[in-house]
Amino acid sequence: MAVETRENPSAGRKLKLSFSDQRFRAVVYQAIVLALVLAGIGYLASNTIHNLETRGIASGFDFFSSTAGFDIMMSLVPYDPVDSYGRAFLVGLLNTMLVSVLSIILCTILGFFVGILRLSDNWLINKIARAYVEIIRNVPLLLQILFWYFVILNLLPRVRQSIDLGAGFFINNRGTYVPTPIAEPGFSLIPIAGLVAVVIAIVIARWARKRQDATGEQFPVFLTSVGLIVGLPLLASAVTGFPLTFDYPELKGFNFAGGTRMPPEFLALLIALTTYHAGFLAEIVRAGIISVSKGQKEAAKALGLRPNMMMRLVVLPQALRLIIPPQTSIYLNVTKNSSLAVAIGYPDLVSVFTGTTLNQTGQAVEVIFITMLVYLTVSLSISLFMNWYNARTQLVER
Amino acid sequence: MAETTAHHIPKPDREPPGSYVGVRGWIMQNLLSSPLNVFMTLLGIVFLWYSVPPLLNWLIFNATISGDTRDNCIGTGGACWVFVKIRFNQFMYGFYPSEEQWRINLTFAVLFIGMLPLMFWDSKLFRGFRYKRELAVFLLFIFPFLAGFMFYGGVFGMPVVETSQWGGLFLTLIIAITGIVASLPLGVLLALGRRSNMPVIKMLCIGFIELVRAVPLITVLFMASVMIPLFLPEGVNFNKLVRALIAVALFSAAYSAETIRGGLQSIPKGQYEAAASMGLSYWKMMGLVVMPQALKAVIPGIVSGFIGLFKDTTLVLIIGLFDVLNIVRAASQDPKWFGLAVEGYAFTAILFFVFCFGMSQYSIFLEKKLHTGH
Known part of the structure; x- marks a missing residue:
C-alpha cells in the first residue's frame, strides 16, 4: 500500500511551514487541486446559468407536474398524453426495470446453461457453445439489438398468420400477445397463501437442517417446499372459487382484441440483452467451475456423493465464490445497457425522459441529473445486494 | 516354477485397442463415450444440420454479388451483397470526398506499420530495432496531432x-x-x-x-x-x-x-x-x-x-x-x-x-x- 510505505519522515514532529515538509506539501497540493476543481465548477455553473437565461429556459423541477403531451406505446401503469412529465418518468422507469429484471433472470439461466455446455466432454457440443460465446461477445450489442428488431419486424408473420403458441399466447410482427390476468374479489387470499407457504417452507428447512445435524436423518425439504408453495395458493383459489380469470387475446378483423401486447421493440431488446450477456456469463461460469480443483470432486466421489449432490454440495459452493463478483457487474451492465432501447424506440427511461422530455422542456441540467441519480441508485443497490450475498458465500478463513 | 520365470521372455506389446487411438479412438472418446454423450452428439449434429447449410447458402452459395441494382438479387434466396x-x-x-481519401489510407498505413514493431517486439524481424521507446512516444503523443491535421486538412495545401x-x-x-x-x-x-x-x-x-x-x-x-x-x-x-x-x-x-x-x-x-x-x-x-x-x-x-x-x-x-x-x-x-x-x-x-x-x-x-x- 502506497499509504503506509511512503513513510513520512516528519511524522510525529511539528508541522513545518516549508516545502521540505511532506505533510505541508500534501496540504498545499490538495488545497490547490480543490481550488481548481471548485473554480472550474463555478465557471461552468456561471456559464450554464447565463446560457439558460439567454435561451429563456426555466429551471427547477416544476416541469414534473406539467402536461407531457406525448404518447408512450407501452406502459405498465395507466398513462395518457394529458398526464404529467412525472407520470411519463414513472412509465419509463418501470419499463427499464421490467426489461432489465426479465433479461437478468433469462440471461442467468441461459448463461449457466451455455457455461456448463462449454465444459462438456463432448467435443461437438463444446465447440458449438464456444462458437456462440465468441460470436456473441465480439459483435456490438447495439448491432445485435438492431438486428433482432429488424428480424422481428420483417421475418415474423403478419397479424393474420400469427403464430399460435397455445394457452392464449400469440406472436406476430406487431408484437407478442399474452393473456391479461384479471383479479376478482377474493383474489388477495392467493398471494397471502403463497407468502404463508414460503414462510412455512423456510421454517421447515431450518428444522430439517437442525434435525439432520443432530440425528443425521434427512427430510425431503425440496419436495415439501414445492408442494407447499404450489399447493397452498391452489387450495386458496379453490376455496374462493378460482377468482383469477384471464382476458385472452382474440383475432378480430385486422388486429387482436383483448390481452396485453408486448411491442416488438420490447421483444427485440429482451432477446438481444439476454443472449448478449449470457455469452459473457457463460465464460464466467466456466472459469468458476474449472477453478474448483479436481481433488475436490474426487474427494466428493470418494465420500459416495451422487453426481448431482457433488455439484450442489461441493463444486458449486466453491465455484460461486469466483462467479459472483463478475456476475454482479454483468447484472449492472444489463441494467445500464437496457438504455440502448432508445435506438429502436422502446420507451425506457432514457428514451422517454432523457430523450423526449429533455427535447420538449430543454431543461438539460435537471433531466440529466435525475437520470444519473436513477442509474446511480440502481447500480448501488444491485452492488450492495450482491456484496451482501458475496460476503455470505466467501471463504471464512481463520 | 522358479526356472520358468527366470527365462521368461515378454511378448511384444500389443497394439492399443482401436477404440483408444486414431480417428476412431478420438471419435469414441470425444463424441460417443457414454449414452448421454451419444445423445448430445446427435443433438449437436441435428442442430448443425438445420443451421449451418441454410446459413452458408444465404451467405455464399445463393448470394449475389454481380450487378449494381437490387433487381440482380430478386428470387435467389441468398444475400444481396450488391x-x-x-x-x-x-x-x-x-x-x-473520394479524391481526398488517400489521406486516410496513408495515415492508417503509417499507423499500422508503426505499430508492428511494438506489437511483435519479440519477433526476429524487430528484435534488432533499437528505437522502440521513441517510436512509442511518437505514436502516443505526436502522431495523433499529425493524424488530426491529415484528416481535417487546411495545411500544406490540403483542402479542409x-x-x-x-x-x-x-x-x-x-x-x-x-x-x-x-x-x-x-x-x-x-x-x-x-x-x-x-x-x-x-x-x-x-x-x-x-x-x-x-x-x-x-x-x-x-x-x-x-x-x-x-x-x-x-x-x-x-x-x-x-x-x-x-x-x-x-x-x-x-x-x-x-x-x-x-x-x-x-x-x-x-x-x-x-x-x-x-x-x-x-x-x-x-x-x-x-x-x-x-x-x-x-x-x-x-x-x-x-x-x-x-x-x-x-x-x-x-x-x-x-x-x-x-x-x-x-x-x-x-x-x-x-x-x-x-x-x-x-x-x-x-x-x-x-x-x-x-x-x-x-x-x-x-x-x-x-x-x-x-
Whole structure:
C-alpha cells in the first residue's frame, strides 16, 4: 500500500511551514487541486446559468407536474398524453426495470446453461457453445439489438398468420400477445397463501437442517417446499372459487382484441440483452467451475456423493465464490445497457425522459441529473445486494 | 516354477485397442463415450444440420454479388451483397470526398506499420530495432496531432474536410483510437489518485470513477451533446464529434483507472519500500518501479477494455454521428435498397468480429509472452 510505505519522515514532529515538509506539501497540493476543481465548477455553473437565461429556459423541477403531451406505446401503469412529465418518468422507469429484471433472470439461466455446455466432454457440443460465446461477445450489442428488431419486424408473420403458441399466447410482427390476468374479489387470499407457504417452507428447512445435524436423518425439504408453495395458493383459489380469470387475446378483423401486447421493440431488446450477456456469463461460469480443483470432486466421489449432490454440495459452493463478483457487474451492465432501447424506440427511461422530455422542456441540467441519480441508485443497490450475498458465500478463513 | 520365470521372455506389446487411438479412438472418446454423450452428439449434429447449410447458402452459395441494382438479387434466396458492394466506399469513409481519401489510407498505413514493431517486439524481424521507446512516444503523443491535421486538412495545401463529412469505419476507428489513447494516461492518473493518501484527491478520484462507471455510456454521450454547449461561454462551441470524443475519453478513462488500480494492488509492498529506501521521489517511484510492473500485469485487462470500447463506439449513433453502424443503417433505409438491412448488419457484424476477435487473440498471445512469473 502506497499509504503506509511512503513513510513520512516528519511524522510525529511539528508541522513545518516549508516545502521540505511532506505533510505541508500534501496540504498545499490538495488545497490547490480543490481550488481548481471548485473554480472550474463555478465557471461552468456561471456559464450554464447565463446560457439558460439567454435561451429563456426555466429551471427547477416544476416541469414534473406539467402536461407531457406525448404518447408512450407501452406502459405498465395507466398513462395518457394529458398526464404529467412525472407520470411519463414513472412509465419509463418501470419499463427499464421490467426489461432489465426479465433479461437478468433469462440471461442467468441461459448463461449457466451455455457455461456448463462449454465444459462438456463432448467435443461437438463444446465447440458449438464456444462458437456462440465468441460470436456473441465480439459483435456490438447495439448491432445485435438492431438486428433482432429488424428480424422481428420483417421475418415474423403478419397479424393474420400469427403464430399460435397455445394457452392464449400469440406472436406476430406487431408484437407478442399474452393473456391479461384479471383479479376478482377474493383474489388477495392467493398471494397471502403463497407468502404463508414460503414462510412455512423456510421454517421447515431450518428444522430439517437442525434435525439432520443432530440425528443425521434427512427430510425431503425440496419436495415439501414445492408442494407447499404450489399447493397452498391452489387450495386458496379453490376455496374462493378460482377468482383469477384471464382476458385472452382474440383475432378480430385486422388486429387482436383483448390481452396485453408486448411491442416488438420490447421483444427485440429482451432477446438481444439476454443472449448478449449470457455469452459473457457463460465464460464466467466456466472459469468458476474449472477453478474448483479436481481433488475436490474426487474427494466428493470418494465420500459416495451422487453426481448431482457433488455439484450442489461441493463444486458449486466453491465455484460461486469466483462467479459472483463478475456476475454482479454483468447484472449492472444489463441494467445500464437496457438504455440502448432508445435506438429502436422502446420507451425506457432514457428514451422517454432523457430523450423526449429533455427535447420538449430543454431543461438539460435537471433531466440529466435525475437520470444519473436513477442509474446511480440502481447500480448501488444491485452492488450492495450482491456484496451482501458475496460476503455470505466467501471463504471464512481463520 | 522358479526356472520358468527366470527365462521368461515378454511378448511384444500389443497394439492399443482401436477404440483408444486414431480417428476412431478420438471419435469414441470425444463424441460417443457414454449414452448421454451419444445423445448430445446427435443433438449437436441435428442442430448443425438445420443451421449451418441454410446459413452458408444465404451467405455464399445463393448470394449475389454481380450487378449494381437490387433487381440482380430478386428470387435467389441468398444475400444481396450488391448493396454492400455499391455502398462499400461509404461504409468505409463516410462522406469523405473520394479524391481526398488517400489521406486516410496513408495515415492508417503509417499507423499500422508503426505499430508492428511494438506489437511483435519479440519477433526476429524487430528484435534488432533499437528505437522502440521513441517510436512509442511518437505514436502516443505526436502522431495523433499529425493524424488530426491529415484528416481535417487546411495545411500544406490540403483542402479542409469538415468533421460532418467524416463517417463509416474511418470514424469508428477515430473514436476508438482517441478513446484508447486518451484513456490510458488519464486512467493512470485517476488510479494513482484513488490510491493516494491525500484525502481530497482520493475523494475526487473515487467520486469521478464511481459516478462514471455507474451510468450508461448513453447518458454520458447525451450529457456531452446537450450539456457541453451549456457549460461553455456564449459563442464558443465544439462540434458534435469533439463532444463525443470528450465523452468517450472520460468514460473509458474511468474504466481503465479501475483496471490499472487492480495492477497497482498486485504489486507487493516490498517494491514500494525498496523504491522509497533508494530515495526515489513519488513520481520516480511510480514511473520507474511500480507502474512498469503494474501495467504489465494488467495488459490483458486493458486490451479487453479496448475491445469493449471498440464495440461501444457504435453508441455514437444515438447522438447522430455516422459511424459504420449508423451509416449502414441509414443506407438500408434508402428506398432503392429497402429491406436489405440484414445484409448490411451481417457485413458490419463480420467487420466487428474480425477486429474484436483479432484483438482478443492478440491479448491471449500477449498474456503468454508476458507470463514471466517466477
